[in-house]
Every structure is written in C-alpha cells, then in structure tokens.
Amino acid sequence: MFAQKRLGKELSNIHKSLPPGISIASASDFSNWKMDIQVLDTNPLYADQIYRLNFKFSGSYPIEAPEVTFIKEDGRDIPMHPHIYSNGVICLDLLGTNWSPVQNVESVCMSIQSMLTSNTKNERPPGDDTFVRSGYRSPRNINFVYDDNTV
C-alpha cells in the first residue's frame, strides 16, 4: 500500500518530465519498471547507445532499495564498466548499503548515468567470469566490497 502509493506519485512525476537521456520503457505495475538511459556526452564507450535498466520493487520500497540491473532486451546491451558485471548486475553502494529512502527511480537513473559518463575504462570487474558463472541474479544476496572510489 505504502510502496504503491509512493510509486504512483513517482510515475506521475516521471510522466510529467524526465532529465535528458532518461526515458521510461515500461511501467505496467508497481513491482517492475524498465527505464532506458543514454549517455549524452561524447564518451566513445557509450556513444549512441541506449541501455535498459530493470527496477524491481519490493513491498517495503522505499525503505528498502529496489533491485536495479541492466538487462539485454530489444537489442539493448550491457554497458562496459569496471563495476558492471556482464550479466547486468551493478556494483554501486547507492543500491546497497548506502541506499536512502529519499532516493527515487529518477535519482537512481541519474546516478547510474553519471557513473557511465565519468568512466574511461573499457573493462569488466575483476572475476567477472566466475561471478557470472556462479549464477547470482539478485544483487541483494551479494555482499559487495565498495573499495574503488576512483570511478
């Protein structure tokens, strides 16, 4: 009830206006939304690419962070980034220990957008192969170590 009411408000705000490079792909219910994001500067890693983010909300959103991953869909790919595994899982403290209920879908999209914008390394995180093979899909079960403050 709480989560739905708040998501309803966010959705009506999103339909009113969104920052450049962020658009809504689908939000048919209050448990799963898809957002498209695009890096707007000339970063050659992400130029002219659109990426799709999958938001999964639990009943205790916004107290609890949503599960945010990149997904391959409609020809969208997983962006190359030293904190994004090739299965789409994002290692970002804002989505884990540093989540704050003040954040919303729009602010998360903007955080991820700026995370991509400032990146210059065309690489995956170390141990990407083993991580992807171990089959973790849900970021909630992973204890990331947020050690890298350079990106």
Place this chain on the structure above:
Amino acid sequence: MAPSRSSKNSLQSVDLRALDYLTSPSANLLCPICHAPLITPVQTRCLHTFCSACISLSLERSLTCPVDRKPLNHDDVTPAPIMIANLVNDLVVLCPNREKGCTTSCARWLVESHVREDCEFAAIKCAKEGCDGMVERREAEGECVHEEVECAFCQGPIRKLDIEIHYKECPKLSSDCRYCSKSFPNPELGAHKLICPDEVIDCAASHFGCSYSSRRSELDEHLSHCHFVALTPILQLHTERIETLELENKAVRQKLDLLVPPRPLPTQGSGANSSTANDYNSAGRDMTSEMQDYTYHLYSEYEQLRSDVERLNAQIRELDVKQDMARFNEGLRYNDEMAGVRAAINGLRMQLHWLVASRRETGAGGAGAAAGPRSIGGSSVGGDGRRMSVDSARQVVKL
C-alpha cells in the same frame, strides 16, 4: 427515544496515508520518504522533517538521516514545530467514503471526526441491541435489517437485507408472465419469457424495414409470406458488401491522403512542366495520364526531400544538445582544474612573499646599520608588519 450518540459513532478507522487531497499540496509539505503530505511530522537533529512512521521505518534499517546520511538515533528525532503540524493538518482532504457517495471535503484534522460522527456513508453498528451487523449511517434510522425473517414461501431463513433479492429467486414463489398470464416459479420465469407464445414481438426482418409485429404464436404465418423475410439473404449479402467496400474505401482514402500533399503544386512549376511536356509530345497525343504520372512522381520526390530535411533538422538538434552537454561537462572540469591551479599559485605566491620578506629583513638589518638608526626602525617595523600579514595569510591558506 433517539439512540445515544455513542452508539451512532462509526468504528470505521481512517488511514490518513490513504487519503486523497483536494488540491496537490506544496512540495515543502511532503515527506521526502513517502512523498505524501507529512503525517505526525517529526524533526531530526539535522533539522530534516519526516512523517513519524516513515523515519522510524527508515531508522530500523539504517541509523542515518535519509537526506544527508549523518548518523542519527531514535533519540535524535523530536516532534516538529507545531506550525508545521498545523500546516499539514489544515490541508483539505476528500472523505474516505467518497466511493460510496460522500462528497464531503474537510481539513485533515477533522476527517476522523467526520467519519466517526457525521459521514452519512460511514459504516456504523446496527442500532438494534444484540445485533452485530453493520449499516451505513444514512440507513441506520430504519429498523434492523440483519435479523433473519422467514421467507413466506419457502420457509427458509433469510436476512431482511437480502429479502428483495431472495424474492426474485425463491423457488416457491410464482409470478405471472406479463403476456400469457400463466404462473411460473420465479427461477423459470426468465427462460419462459424467451418462448412465451403470447409475447408481442417484431418480425424477424424488422431491421430491413418490416413494421409487422404480432404475438409469437402468430408470427410464423406472417413470416411465410413476408417480402422482407424472403429478401433477407440478399439484403444481408448487400449489407456485408457495403461494409467491406466502406472499409476498402477508407483504406484507399488514407493512401491517397499520403500520396497527395495538402499543398497544391506551384502554378509556375506546373506551367513549365506542361510546356516542356508539350515540346516533347508535339504530336498532340493525349498526354493527360503521362502528365499525371509525372506530377505524382514530382510530388513524391518533393515529399521525400521534405522528410529528409525534417530528419536532418532533428539530427542537428540532437547533436546540438549533445554538444552543449559535452561542452558543459568540459567546462566544469576546466573550472575545477583552474580552481586547483589558482589555489596552488596562491600558495606559491604566499611562500614567495614570505621568502622575500625574510630576505629583505635580513638585508635591511645589514643596510640599516650603515644608513642610521631612523631607517633601521622604519624598515624593521615595516618588515615585521609584512611578515605578520604573510603569516596570517598563510594560516588562512592552511585552513
């Protein structure tokens, strides 16, 4: 005797979070967590305001302020200034029984008492003693509708509330058919209506224009010689054909609209075209169709060019936006770097000043001995003053 006030109070509870507001309230009165107007506002030590329930939920998960992430304890949360509470409590809300028909809107702090004591649509306990049914307040004055009465026909126990519905279904109760005046048990009446021989119905071809209507039992005779019925298959066929043709026509018209641009071709151009066409076809053949083909070709090419230009315009706009963003980002970075460089230069300047000052002091000491006591005093005071100012400036830089 009128029932006492307390028995008329509604037990329906009001969930303040679920209320809808008459107008969308100012963004300053919204809780940053639930994005709804504050309910029992509280304030943190860092002076941020939340709903009491929201911040305690958030603190259960993490002991930081959700807005600025400063450490925060349950004890650091105190009730917000009464003015804030009054502002949100004065917001006008719609009655939670709006879907049942209540049109009341009132200040939020009044809504609970409205539902408890006034709302005509709130559920209150039935006035009869011993009855635990609920009834809407506007119907409470009547007698208790929850006691069971015996159906006069099937002897089954039925609640008074449901008896009207029951009468329509009671198997023991019969009603007369409106047309044939025969009596049927209620559940069978519906089925009978479809076959009642005495009901007056229209001819089967009434939608093609036959105005005949008679009792069902006599209609067969009419059908055997009705012209409309005889024509029905053909009329049906025609109707279907017309429908498909209309659809086709619509599709063709749409195509035509796409092909023919709304603007007429400039007369000058068409004149030139016709004159050249005349030159080529000087034999005087009928060239209307050729001309039209040519014109359509020109039209389509023109349309294509126009869409090309539009597409290019859009691309240019997009590029502009991208370039602006890039320039902005670059500018920010350069600004940062400039600030860093400026700070470094300032530091260097300070050090240089200090070095020059100290050098001058030692130099002045030597030179002053030769020049005389007056100048010694003057220059040394000046040197001290300069050094002090340099030192204080250096401290500022360190800070």
